Amino acid sequence: MSDSTNPHSFVAADVAILTIRDGALAVLLIKRANPPHQGKLALPGGFVEPDETVERAAARELFEETGIPKSASRLESIGVYSEPDRDPRRRVISVAFAALVPDPGESRAGGDAAATQWLPVDRALKEPLAFDHVDILGRAVEHARRQLEYTTDATAFCNPEFTIAELRRVYEIVWETKLDPGNFHRKVTRIEDFLRPTGETTTRDGGRPAALYTAGGLKRLPLPLSPGR
Amino acid sequence: MSDSTNPHSFVAADVAILTIRDGALAVLLIKRANPPHQGKLALPGGFVEPDETVERAAARELFEETGIPKSASRLESIGVYSEPDRDPRRRVISVAFAALVPDPGESRAGGDAAATQWLPVDRALKEPLAFDHVDILGRAVEHARRQLEYTTDATAFCNPEFTIAELRRVYEIVWETKLDPGNFHRKVTRIEDFLRPTGETTTRDGGRPAALYTAGGLKRLPLPLSPGR
DNA sequence: ACAAAAGTGTTTTAACTACACCCATGG
DNA sequence: CCATGGGTGTAGTTAAAACACTTTTGT
Numbered sequence: 001m002s003d004s005t006n007p008h009s010f011v012a013a014d015v016a017i018l019t020i021r022d023g024a025l026a027v028l029l030i031k032r033a034n035p036p037h038q039g040k041l042a043l044p045g046g047f048v049e050p051d052e053t054v055e056r057a058a059a060r061e062l063f064e065e066t067g068i069p070k071s072a073s074r075l076e077s078i079g080v081y082s083e084p085d086r087d088p089r090r091r092v093i094s095v096a097f098a099a100l101v102p103d104p105g106e107s108r109a110g111g112d113a114a115a116t117q118w119l120p121v122d123r124a125l126k127e128p129l130a131f132d133h134v135d136i137l138g139r140a141v142e143h144a145r146r147q148l149e150y151t152t153d154a155t156a157f158c159n160p161e162f163t164i165a166e167l168r169r170v171y172e173i174v175w176e177t178k179l180d181p182g183n184f185h186r187k188v189t190r191i192e193d194f195l196r197p198t199g200e201t202t203t204r205d206g207g208r209p210a211a212l213y214t215a216g217g218l219k220r221l222p223l224p225l226s227p228g229r
Numbered sequence: 230m231s232d233s234t235n236p237h238s239f240v241a242a243d244v245a246i247l248t249i250r251d252g253a254l255a256v257l258l259i260k261r262a263n264p265p266h267q268g269k270l271a272l273p274g275g276f277v278e279p280d281e282t283v284e285r286a287a288a289r290e291l292f293e294e295t296g297i298p299k300s301a302s303r304l305e306s307i308g309v310y311s312e313p314d315r316d317p318r319r320r321v322i323s324v325a326f327a328a329l330v331p332d333p334g335e336s337r338a339g340g341d342a343a344a345t346q347w348l349p350v351d352r353a354l355k356e357p358l359a360f361d362h363v364d365i366l367g368r369a370v371e372h373a374r375r376q377l378e379y380t381t382d383a384t385a386f387c388n389p390e391f392t393i394a395e396l397r398r399v400y401e402i403v404w405e406t407k408l409d410p411g412n413f414h415r416k417v418t419r420i421e422d423f424l425r426p427t428g429e430t431t432t433r434d435g436g437r438p439a440a441l442y443t444a445g446g447l448k449r450l451p452l453p454l455s456p457g458r
Numbered sequence: 459a460c461a462a463a464a465g466t467g468t469t470t471t472a473a474c475t476a477c478a479c480c481c482a483t484g485g
Numbered sequence: 486c487c488a489t490g491g492g493t494g495t496a497g498t499t500a501a502a503a504c505a506c507t508t509t510t511g512t
Contacts, residue, residue, distance in 0.1 A: 007276035008237050011322055047236035053311040080324050082282040095309050207463025208509040436490025437482040
């Protein structure tokens with residue numbers, strides 16, 4: 001670490017809160033009330049306070065906007081955005097996060113609901129988002145797609161108890177593919193500690209009752225779950 | 230982005246410069262000349278200047294300490310370290326990078342050579358490094374191990390022209406495994422755009438002349454190159 | 459009874475492992 | 486000629502893809 005002139009910055013945490021809604025990957029956006037970029041859509045975010053880490057700042061934003069505690073989601077750092085002029089008023093370095101959450105439904109617990117909305121990501125990416133938030137969102141989506149291959153993060157999109165078909169739909173939507181139900185079932189149930197059966201069943205998806213599962217302790221898949229090959 | 234009180238910080242870029250030396254994964258460490266942690270070993274790093282991005286700051290550190298330009302290495306962000314008390318004197322948020330570079334040999338181009346040294350990572354991880362640099366180094370090594378599975382980053386450890394066996398040794402050292410030479414050869418040569426044959430051969434590793442290759446344009450492997458399964 | 463979704467069995471196909479074997483050089 | 490590492494051939498094993506088929510519910 002060398003000496004330098006005046007190298008201090010504002011550090012912000014911006015969060016792409018992703019969920020699956022109406023059969024599509026969606027992101028929570030807020031309408032900015034103040035300049036810069038007043039009135040534009042933006043990712044939730046805020047400055048990192050002197051006594052908190054960037055992760056805690058991101059978790060705080062997540063909770064404020066959705067009421068979802070960090071423990072019920074997957075929150076991952078996806079990059080640092082530090083172009084000197086990315087904020088027109090002053091130097092702000094942003095640490096970007098992706099949060100994968102279950103669909104919270106129409107209502108949200110906290111935040112000023114009027115100013116927030118869920119938007120399918122393919123539409124959100126065409127919006128003129130504030131700052132470089134289009135870049136951040138793009139990377140968040142890319143990150144989510146890859147994470148599903150190598151980790152158990154897909155379960156973060158599901159309710160605490162879910163069926164294998166619900167989990168499969170997560171993969172199908174995020175990867176934009178069709179997966180064979182039978183082969184998928186075999187594949188995920190064979191992986192040790194990925195899914196923990198509850199013993200309960202449900203018929204909420206119609207047809208034969210499906211076994212319910214919760215996420216097991218596994219975080220990284222021993223073999224990648226491939227989108228297509 | 231909400232308003233807040235006094236949320237500005239110093240932002241630093243710290244770089245774990247990794248290479249393969251004497252058959253082991255090694256990291257470049259500097260001996261700190263000034264407090265805090267004076268005299269301790271640390272990763273190269275420095276504050277981000279007002280007109281540069283964190284990536285550029287990391288590339289600058291890399292060049293200053295090794296003389297290696299960013300283009301000849303793989304430089305990747307591996308995380309943000311922001312515990313409020315990680316620097317005892319003031320709030321410093323560090324953006325950590327891993328740089329994968331070919332072995333530069335005994336001499337180094339820039340930097341004050343006396344204060345820098347290469348250390349095998351397993352030894353470095355037992356040293357009392359400054360700040361939270363042990364954590365950063367650990368994550369850098371973990372990152373490198375995973376990157377080798379899914380990307381073509383292994384070529385960054387090799388000289389511009391390398392043989393397939395030299396590439397194989399990179400994998401064997403980083404993954405601490407033995408790989409079958411024949412199967413490895415077939416596997417990597419079959420992947421489109423991974424390796425570009427130069428037409429030249431070398432006998433520098435003994436035995437039958439080996440074809441020389443340069444890195445192709447591919448960045449992500451279509452199928453993971455697995456360490457063991 | 460029928461539709462719809464869950465879950466299992468079976469055949470085919472592709473990939474990986476292990477290891478034998480040949481090739482081309484230096485000494 | 487022999488040692489050394491480069492590279493190819495090949496048989497056996499294993500996993501994945503495709504898809505037919507059985508199971509269990511709601512209506």
